[in-house]
Amino acid sequence: MKTDLVTAPKIDWDFLLDAPLRIVIIIIGAIVLNVVMRLFIRRFSTAVAKGTVGSEKKAENSKFSSSVMESQRTGIEPTVIRERRAQRAKTVGRMLSSVATIIISVIAILMVLDQLNFNIAPILASAGIVGVALAFGAQELVKDYLSGFFMVIEDQYGIGDTVDLGEAVGEVEDFGLRKTAVRDLTGTLWHVRNGEIMRVGNLSQGWARAVLEIPVNYSTSMDTYREITETVTAEMAKDTEVASAMLELPEIAGVQSLSAEYRVIRTMIKTKPNLQWMVERAFRAELTNEFDRRGITIPIIQETVLRTLPRSTESPESTIDADADDQARATHVTRRTKDHGPSPLPSDDEIRSTADEAGTDTSDRES
Template sequence: MTLEALQSDLLSAPKLDWDFLLDAPLRIVIIILGAIVLNIVMRLVIRRFSAAVAKGTVGSEKKSEHSKFSSTVLESQRTGIEPTVIRERRAQRAKTVGRMLSSVTTILISVIAVLMVLDQMNFNIAPILASAGIVGVALAFGAQELVKDYLSGFFMVIEDQYGIGDTVDLGEAVGEVEDFGLRKTAVRDLTGTLWHVRNGEIMRVGNLSQGWARAVLEIPVKYTTSMETYSEITEAVTSSLSANPDVAAAVLETPEISGVQSLSAEYRVIRTMIKTKPNLQWMVERAFRAELTNEFDKRGIDFPIVQETVLRSLPGMSGPLGSDDDNRPEAGGKQPQRTDTAPSPLPSDDEIRATTDETAVDSGDGEG
């Protein structure tokens, strides 16, 4: 091919439409790059926010974790929870919130970018928006329970109502939280049953692991044991429990004797309360009862009989009421003599039936 032929081919070739390339394609590229950059920036912001939530420095000046004025230390002093546990709960809550915010942000940015690209390609997005509205309404009716579960779980995480390892009361499910997500909560009860509870169905939450707990003991004591003696026994039990490092670390305050809770003919019930660390009140209750039993034994004090059955017999009867068949009139036995001071004997089943039959016969005669 000669040089003249090559120049002729180049001159006859179609020219590139630079105006078209600088119009829609360039805007589409800018939209895609802008969406990617915006998504990266939003993820960085969310990550920094999650890190601040995990450290407890949101809305306050940054302080060292080991400072005595840090939020972790102050919360630990207020609630009695170890700082390590507080940091773990915050990290878990921040991770959950950050993951959800990142997903929602990515979805929103992607949907908006796709619609803008379709608009630049001269697609009529009005039917798409209308269809999306109809589908959204249908999904709102069909997945309203799912949306309710996610929203409830999100606010539970934000408000730190409970976390993994907490002992909670969710109504039907009571036990330790083994898994906690935005849609459902898994609770393991005392018998080992794993309950899966949807967050949208949780109407109230009783958290036994936040802040502090209280061991409530109701001790039956005879009337021969005075309140002063019981107070001395409680002090002795407290002194004995302080020698146990596990129990001593769980108790936050000395036992408080609230007073007499109830009265009966044989004993009175005295309520004693002990403020403890969360989830340790049952251990303190068991230890207190064990030491209280030992202290009662040392002082020679017996616990009263809580339930008692009394069998009483009538005068002239050899056994309890209704146990001796020979005393019945139909058996030929001798009926006990009634006196003015003796109580009247209770009617037997046959006497009750005979009285009922006579009443029915009299009513029939009156009607005739």
């Protein structure tokens, strides 16, 4: 027994306390750092969800919370606001957590390889070359992700919003860090890269406004139009759906433009987001009914169209048709003259014949 213990190989504690211990410490440190970063990101995401970044934490049921105050300002339900912010915070937190985990893991792997006496200089050099190549080849992809990240942080739009992204105008069906999917009025689904979005027009964030350009003839005074607007508003209030969509009473901005037939009066109504079009249709329908009850007609633009038929001498049939048209014009002129109506404009044949007679008379005088 003593011989076996003496002849047994000794454990190299120096080696175990050297590289393996440092590798274990690196791995544990990477795990702890990743957990700390995720906790920090989670707190940041919670602050984004509550809209209290850089301020003290407030209870959601408090009347002074950000959700309640924004609801009072915009007319949107606090639950909708909280859901929207929670979705935005979830997207931000997921992306930041993934980026933090990848960076920490790569650094930890390089440190472990260095402890195992691997030459990581070629790896770093290769990584630098790959980084330069990606910087040139994938710069559009990086631009898309950065643009999407700031869109999420700034809450420029979200799923369900009606936006104007330039050529794509419609409802947002999907919103990611790389691209945005927008469904337009015709049903076409547009996939727009976030890096290509230069400006965003959100038609349903906060509140909206129904803008109506109403043509009114000059016989209807502004006071009469105000009375009509009040009557139309009272009729619209009977519909609970339309009444709940309106945040303020209609505002008459005044005369927007003038023409020979009518003047255009601009009327504006502040509404809840995405409901301005419903309020516009309801207002136009009630306004038309009120005009009919009062006997007010929508002014019509007066237009006069003059037509002339050129004489064609290419075929005998065309000559016969031209003569028939001349006889019809002559009969029409005679009938209008007998009826003491306004004299019509001279036809092309009459102008040509007058010009020919004038030329013949001049030639006779000269001879």
